Amino acid sequence: MEKLYTQLSKVSRTELPVLLIGESGTGKELAARAVHRCSSRRQQAYVPINCSAISEQLIESELFGHEKGSFTGADRHRQGYFELADKGTLFLDEITEMPIEAQTKLLRALENGEYMKVGGDQLIKHDARIIAATNRSPMRAIEEKKLREDLYYRLGVFPILIPPLRDRGDDAVLIAQHFIEQMNEEHQQNRSLSLASVKKIEHYHWPGNIRQLRNVLLRSYVMSNQDQIDINLDSDPLP
Template identity: 50%
Template sequence: MRPDEAQASTIDTETQRPGSDGNAAPSAERLPDARDHYGLLYGASPAMRELYQQIEKVAPTSLTVLIIGESGTGKELVARTLHEKSPRSSGPFIPVNCGAIPSTLIEGELFGHEKGSFTGAIQQHAGYFERAAGGTIFLDEITEMAPDMQIKLLRVLETAAFHRVGGTEQISTDVRVIAATNRDPQLAVQDGRFREDLLYRLAVFPLRVPPLRERTSDIELLARRFLDQLNAAEKTRKRFAKGTLDNLRHHRWPGNVRELKNAIHRAFILADEEVEVRSPEPAPRNRRIVRRDGRIELAVGTPLPEAQRELILATLAHFGGDKRQTASTLGISLKTLYNRLDSYKHGGADA
């Protein structure tokens, strides 16, 4: 999930259930052992309450933490909550995706470089560790880091010091390190992808984030929260259609909370008043269509109805759900757009 997903919002009052006397039951926030959220995390299931307790214990310390969880479970939100609950909360929080930085650049990005240290280094550059001084650095997808960088990172963790690329000055670092992986770290060690000594150094306090299928009682709470956020952002009052929440609870959500949020967002765009998620679509296996930075990339051979469908939905999302502007931009009538969207809502590829 991204940082904007972490903004607080009011949970729909419909999530409160009446007590036996007919009055509303006390909200979960007022019960010390039944919180429905903690920091930036939401959920009242036993698995999430256990996670909250673990975070509460380790957050005030300086221990290195390794967060383990499937993609889409909210590992960055766990890291940000750890930071916000720590004595370093007034310092910077620097997230780094280790799998997204080329191996030829990651050392300079993490530790910085001196002017003239390589072609194109026209000035001194402060790396992430230097910029995170007094705060927290979050190393996501840590098991994707190149082996030679794992050695250098281990050295920094052991000495609390580093050198910029091309430099000789030793720079002390005052940074708390939180790492995360969506792999089983022990299997990554066995496969030779990850150093065992680095694993032991990072996993001083491991935290496991439960997948959504292990916390199904949280699905309604999360779904209502996401709908509240969308209604607030778009100044609408859309509501879930009858049976939608039951349908959401019975889906396995292999993409976890991220998949749930995306499914609701897509259904929200398609809905006029009632948001209906009949059967959440699995992620495409063949990657024929990829959305990236306001563009759509189509593989040769993509069926025309499928390409049209993706173009319409992407354009509608780009204009924030404005159907009239979407129809005008695509050069189709508003009636045609409504027909297409109605077809997509019921599983069709074309109107």
């Protein structure tokens, strides 16, 4: 984890593209936000986009914007994510879920430093720092035609592997205590984890990583009527 923090700190001072690789729930977006906050662009916009949540028909419009009347339903001019993130940071989460055709247009925009709106006829220069993330192995995604190889090499100038929670040693307990402190502050309480809960956290494999840990703690905090919180892993849907 110290190596990870060092990598994030050093790359944040550069303009290099960053590719965050890790399982779902490991904190890739937190890492992306940390890079932005520590960069020279911290005063500018941080714009996250979940590539898996946008339909194939709208992805180009979402990325680059569109002109009024450019397609059915385009009743007004629309800014795209590249325009919104200009001078700031654009975070492309789950990049391997972006349609291949859209990846081609994204690659062109990254290589040329300019793009064209849907229905537009002018090239627009952009200055957005790109951070991408995936929960897949990039090489496997390339083999499965989920990721263009040339786009991978364009985005993966500085790849960072974010390890799963089960490989982070004592971090699970430290993160859990941090979450409890946040909940105490929010609810004006002074609760802490019981010793039994600490042992459970230490020995559980956390397949859902930090996201699962936080959800378990939230449920246990809400259900607890005492200062000592006993977590209940049996209530979690993940095995």
